[in-house]
Amino acid sequence: xxxxxxxxxxxxxxxxxxxxxxxxxxxxxxxxxxxxxxxxxxxxxxxxxxxxxxxxxxxxxxxxxxxxxxxxxxxxxxxxxxxxxxxxxxxxxxxxxxxxxxxxxxxxxxxxxxxxxxxxxxxxxxxxxxxxxxxxxxxxxxxxxxxxxxxxxxxxxxxxxxxxxxxxxxxxxxxxxxxxxxxxxxxxxxxxxxxxxxxxxxxxxxxxxxxxxxxxxxxxxxxxxxxxxxxxxxxxxxxxxxxxxxxxxxxxxxxxxxxxxxxxxxxxxxxxxxxxxxxxxxxxxxxxxxxxxxxxxxxxxxxxxxxxxxxxxxxxxxxxxxxxxxxxxxxxxxxxxxxxxxxxxx
Amino acid sequence: xxxxxxxxxxxxxxxxxxxxxxxxxxxxxxxxxxxxxxxxxxxxxxxxxxxxxxxxxxxxxxxxxxxxxxxxxxxxxxxxxxxxxxxxxxxxxxxxxxxxxxxxxxxxxxxxxxxxxxxxxxxxxxxxxxxxxxxxxxxxxxxxxxxxxxxxxxxxxxxxxxxxxxxxxxxxxxxxxxxxxxxxxxxxxxxxxxxxxxxxxxxxxxxxxxxxxxxxxxxxxxxxxxxxxxxxxxxxxxxxxxxxxxxxxxxxxxxxxxxxxxxxxxxxxxxxxxxxxxxxxxxxxxxxxxxxxxxxxxxxxxxxxxxxxxxxxxxxxxxxxxxxxxxxxxxxxxxxxxxxxxxxxx
DNA sequence: TTGTAGGCGTTATCAG
DNA sequence: CTGATAACGCCTACAA
Numbered sequence: 001x002x003x004x005x006x007x008x009x010x011x012x013x014x015x016x017x018x019x020x021x022x023x024x025x026x027x028x029x030x031x032x033x034x035x036x037x038x039x040x041x042x043x044x045x046x047x048x049x050x051x052x053x054x055x056x057x058x059x060x061x062x063x064x065x066x067x068x069x070x071x072x073x074x075x076x077x078x079x080x081x082x083x084x085x086x087x088x089x090x091x092x093x094x095x096x097x098x099x100x101x102x103x104x105x106x107x108x109x110x111x112x113x114x115x116x117x118x119x120x121x122x123x124x125x126x127x128x129x130x131x132x133x134x135x136x137x138x139x140x141x142x143x144x145x146x147x148x149x150x151x152x153x154x155x156x157x158x159x160x161x162x163x164x165x166x167x168x169x170x171x172x173x174x175x176x177x178x179x180x181x182x183x184x185x186x187x188x189x190x191x192x193x194x195x196x197x198x199x200x201x202x203x204x205x206x207x208x209x210x211x212x213x214x215x216x217x218x219x220x221x222x223x224x225x226x227x228x229x230x231x232x233x234x235x236x237x238x239x240x241x242x243x244x245x246x247x248x249x250x251x252x253x254x255x256x257x258x259x260x261x262x263x264x265x266x267x268x269x270x271x272x273x274x275x276x277x278x279x280x281x282x283x284x285x286x287x288x289x290x291x292x293x294x295x296x297x298x299x300x301x302x303x304x305x306x307x308x309x310x311x312x313x314x315x316x317x318x319x320x321x322x323x324x325x326x327x328x329x330x331x332x333x334x335x336x337x338x339x340x341x342x343x344x345x346x
Numbered sequence: 347x348x349x350x351x352x353x354x355x356x357x358x359x360x361x362x363x364x365x366x367x368x369x370x371x372x373x374x375x376x377x378x379x380x381x382x383x384x385x386x387x388x389x390x391x392x393x394x395x396x397x398x399x400x401x402x403x404x405x406x407x408x409x410x411x412x413x414x415x416x417x418x419x420x421x422x423x424x425x426x427x428x429x430x431x432x433x434x435x436x437x438x439x440x441x442x443x444x445x446x447x448x449x450x451x452x453x454x455x456x457x458x459x460x461x462x463x464x465x466x467x468x469x470x471x472x473x474x475x476x477x478x479x480x481x482x483x484x485x486x487x488x489x490x491x492x493x494x495x496x497x498x499x500x501x502x503x504x505x506x507x508x509x510x511x512x513x514x515x516x517x518x519x520x521x522x523x524x525x526x527x528x529x530x531x532x533x534x535x536x537x538x539x540x541x542x543x544x545x546x547x548x549x550x551x552x553x554x555x556x557x558x559x560x561x562x563x564x565x566x567x568x569x570x571x572x573x574x575x576x577x578x579x580x581x582x583x584x585x586x587x588x589x590x591x592x593x594x595x596x597x598x599x600x601x602x603x604x605x606x607x608x609x610x611x612x613x614x615x616x617x618x619x620x621x622x623x624x625x626x627x628x629x630x631x632x633x634x635x636x637x638x639x640x641x642x643x644x645x646x647x648x649x650x651x652x653x654x655x656x657x658x659x660x661x662x663x664x665x666x667x668x669x670x671x672x673x674x675x676x677x678x679x680x681x682x683x684x685x686x687x688x689x690x691x692x
Numbered sequence: 693t694t695g696t697a698g699g700c701g702t703t704a705t706c707a708g
Numbered sequence: 709c710t711g712a713t714a715a716c717g718c719c720t721a722c723a724a
Contacts, residue, residue, distance in 0.1 A: 347701065347702070348701090358701095358702085359703085359704085362702065362703060362704085365702095366702095366703080368703080368704080390701080390702075391700085391701050391702070393700080393701080393702090394700065394701035394702040394703085395701080395702055395703075396702090397700085397701080397702070397703090398701075398702040398703035398704075399702075399703055399704085400703095
């Protein structure tokens with residue numbers, strides 16, 4: 001930096017001013033400095049910068065991701081958004097034993113200025129620790145209470161509502177919702193299945209429709225057993241809304257082989273699903289896609305704004321999923337209990 | 347740190363020695379210092395540390411990941427391995443316009459001590475830039491020439507060989523290989539399809555078997571057309587080896603509906619595939635799983651060793667995929683041209 | 693608009 | 709084994 005200053009015949013401070021845009025500098029000196037920087041290939045040292053400014057310009061994304069489904073779009077968008085604003089995103093593996101210690105030291109050591117948390121549970125101890133450590137943070141997802149916290153979340157309520165209304169509009173009246181059963185797993189308080197279920201129940205009631213909820217674990221056995229469950233517990237169902245990737249997938253694949261045509265006999269919509277494989281199904285799955293990268297970007301931008309002193313009121317942004325039409329949905333069938341066929345087969 | 351020193355009645359230097367294990371310190375002073383650290387809740391400041399030691403203890407993982415398939419296991423393992431050794435992993439979005447500049451500044455600014463590169467292409471400009479910038483780096487994957495570079499890679503040769511031999515052992519003699527056609531994409535020189543194809547050709551020849559290669563693009567149209575292609579160009583095929591997730595998936599799903607039973611008429615094996623959905627297929631897909639997290643971990647550890655002064659010869663580790671048996675493979679059928687049926691239909 | 697100079701919190705060298 | 713102390717490279721009042 002001194003070399004740059006010498007070459008441009010200014011002081012080291014002035015170099016700093018133009019490099020950071022901290023203070024106004026006359027055009028001609030700026031040009032001289034920029035030229036010198038260029039000729040010397042100078043890059044400011046980030047450790048020194050961090051030390052002097054007390055800012056690491058690093059955002060930590062808490063790891064591990066227990067649920068690996070569509071999270072790389074969050075991560076991706078977060079990293080990009082951070083980079084655009086001169087920040088770096090570091091992956092911060094957090095082992096469950098001493099969450100509190102690790103979070104405290106993350107902030108106190110100055111390794112990161114702020115934290116992004118995803119896979120937030122309704123009651124999440126990590127949030128408490130972050131608060132206590134006075135660490136700036138933003139959530140992708142949200143806790144039960146969000147007072148004073150910046151959050152972005154999928155609007156499950158709206159997404160489920162749209163899915164239901166779309167199907168109701170073409171005559172369906174008997175719905176089933178499939179959500180993941182996370183009880184007993186580390187993700188037990190994970191909000192998506194819970195909020196989806198609530199939304200489903202409410203919308204069904206308010207529309208005067210019929211609905212049954214199925215909670216299905218992640219393992220393939222449970223998923224494969226689902227079709228029979230449906231037939232037993234809700235054979236009149238003509239429209240299925242699935243917030244469970246594997247389940248939607250498995251149903252579209254297996255039901256036609258067992259005589260239940262999709263969508264002639266039964267309609268299926270995925271909600272907040274990873275869409276990747278849906279196109280290869282026959283028929284292609286109708287899906288409400290999760291707004292993964294907007295969520296990652298918004299959370300990052302909100303956090304950075306906060307880091308840079310914004311005193312705006314806490315953000316609570318909720319983004320609905322967007323429809324990607326497939327061919328797994330259609331008008332309600334005349335046959336009012338298509339799933340009965342599964343039972344007849346035995 | 348000064349406070350810790352005062353409280354333990356030692357100099358600041360001694361505190362540094364115990365915190366870093368840099369120099370021997372008598373047990374009793376060490377204990378006093380540790381106690382003081384604990385009582386004061388002291389954490390060493392990472393920026394100051396980085397500045398004084400000229401080491402950021404940061405590893406940059408180059409972004410973007412163009413191919414999002416099974417990379418989170420790499421990333422995951424890399425982040426964890428780094429953390430275990432006191433390093434942080436930052437995601438470094440790299441835009442294609444000025445790769446050289448960005449890599450240079452990444453290193454020269456001291457934001458990272460080393461770099462991990464994945465999705466390496468046979469001739470990869472990023473590698474050249476890293477070399478020129480004298481940045482320590484390690485590859486997941488490898489370039490055509492790997493002189494002096496630490497690499498870990500999937501052993502495609504061995505994996506394909508195993509897949510072929512397993513099937514040959516149960517009577518198959520007519521093989522097809524399905525790889526992704528990446529020409530015209532940013533991943534054009536991506537090694538996996540290329541190496542797989544080479545390996546396939548060689549093994550087929552050396553075993554005196556018959557084999558046909560199919561290069562299929564990523565889009566669902568191409569994938570859906572594949573079955574007919576197979577029937578046209580290689581109707582005698584009884585065993586398919588697919589290094590193309592969607593293709594394997596699609597075939598297992600669609601062929602049975604068109605009268606080609608799996609595995610009675612035709613066997614299918616996925617190689618280096620993401621296994622997630624394979625279990626939900628009917629039949630479940632037989633797969634050689636990519637060793638994602640060992641690769642991420644090994645690369646990270648090799649890089650860190652290098653950063654810490656190891657002068658071991660460059661590592662070139664190759665890990666074969668491991669078999670996860672499914673039910674999509676079986677003995678060769680008596681019918682020697684099962685795919686003919688597709689043509690008869692169409 | 694530009695310059696001066698005192699930190700920022702550690703590490704590392706060199707004595708003792 | 710322990711203590712002083714000079715960097716490390718930059719930021720930022722404060723002065724000019």
